[in-house]
Amino acid sequence: AQKITQTQPGMFVQEKEAVTLDCTYDTSDQSYGLFWYKQPSSGEMIFLIYQGSYDEQNATEGRYSLNFQKARKSANLVISASQLGDSAMYFCAMREGDGGSQGNLIFGKGTKLPVKP
Amino acid sequence: NAGVTQTPKFRVLKTGQSMTLLCAQDMNHEYMYWYRQDPGMGLRLIHYSVGEGTTAKGEVPDGYNVSRLKKQNFLLGLESAAPSQTSVYFCASSRGLGTQYFGPGTRLTVL
Numbered sequence: 393a394q395k396i397t398q399t400q401p402g403m404f405v406q407e408k409e410a411v412t413l414d415c416t417y418d419t420s421d422q423s424y425g426l427f428w429y430k431q432p433s434s435g436e437m438i439f440l441i442y443q444g445s446y447d448e449q450n451a452t453e454g455r456y457s458l459n460f461q462k463a464r465k466s467a468n469l470v471i472s473a474s475q476l477g478d479s480a481m482y483f484c485a486m487r488e489g490d491g492g493s494q495g496n497l498i499f500g501k502g503t504k505l506p507v508k509p
Numbered sequence: 510n511a512g513v514t515q516t517p518k519f520r521v522l523k524t525g526q527s528m529t530l531l532c533a534q535d536m537n538h539e540y541m542y543w544y545r546q547d548p549g550m551g552l553r554l555i556h557y558s559v560g561e562g563t564t565a566k567g568e569v570p571d572g573y574n575v576s577r578l579k580k581q582n583f584l585l586g587l588e589s590a591a592p593s594q595t596s597v598y599f600c601a602s603s604r605g606l607g608t609q610y611f612g613p614g615t616r617l618t619v620l
Contacts, residue, residue: 396551427608437552437599437611483551487606496542496567497601497609499551 395419396484396500404506405474412459413469413503415484421445425487426467427497428458432480440482443467479507511535513612515600521618522590530585530615532600538610540603541583542567543575545596546614552599558583590619 397416405411417426428440443451443458451458459468471478481504485497516531532541539560544552544567554567558577572594574586583602587594595618601609 425606429611435597435616436613437601439608439610442608485552496554496557497552499553501549501551 394500395488395498396486398484398500398503400503401501402504404508405471405478407474407476407507407509409474410470410472411474411505413471413482413484413505415467415469415500417465417467417484417486419465419486419488421488426458426460427485427487428456428467428469429483429485430478430480431483431502432477437483441469474507476507476509478505480505513600513602513610515598515612515615517615518613519616521620522587523620524591526590527586527588528590528617529587530598530600530617532583532585532602532612533581534583534600534602534610535581536602536604536610537580538602538604539580540605540609541577542601542603542609543573543583543585544599544601545569546599547596555585555598590617592619595619 395418424445426443430438441453441456443460455472457470481502483502484500513534542557543555546552556575558564561580564575576584598615600612603609
């Protein structure tokens with residue numbers, strides 16, 4: 393079973409509108425972290441936002457917010473007031489565990505999001 | 510502050526050739542990682558390191574070796590390249606289990 397599922401391989405949003413990108417995850421750990429990264433056409437991976445499993449409030453970073461529903465194991469990214477520069481692939485990722493020697497991220501397959509003027 | 514840098518940015522190899530990809534970070538991060546990205550697959554972990562002199566296997570380690578002789582550098586080696594190793598390779602680093610910051614990637618083609 394996939395640990396990170398992004399059910400929307402592609403979608404689009406109109407400039408200035410809000411959009412929600414879906415992410416569900418699967419883990420038996422109590423402590424874990426959830427991340428969203430943006431990959432524009434230039435190829436670099438840009439960190440957007442982080443949510444810890446014990447964080448009670450949803451994370452926000454400027455126009456980005458994370459709708460964290462722990463019981464449903466979902467961590468959807470909300471982008472408000474979309475801009476043309478938001479056009480990119482968006483990846484959801486999970487880090488399992490709170491110690492030990494790992495810390496590696498498990499990535500979903502991504503959602504391609506063009507922003508239309 | 511350069512963050513995470515990768516050398517080279519592009520490379521074309523013939524089957525059976527060897528090469529080394531260099532990752533360098535100037536953030537004094539303990540953890541470093543090598544991922545590969547294939548179309549429609551997201552990123553998958555090849556190897557990682559939690560400190561100087563230590564390395565460990567990730568999800569797809571076969572055909573690759575790594576070394577972490579200095580804290581700021583993490584090298585990924587391909588001893589005998591195969592067409593299946595055609596991919597984009599990303600290096601990342603983090604302070605412990607915190608956010609991972611990625612390099613710009615290396616696009617490798619194996620003919």
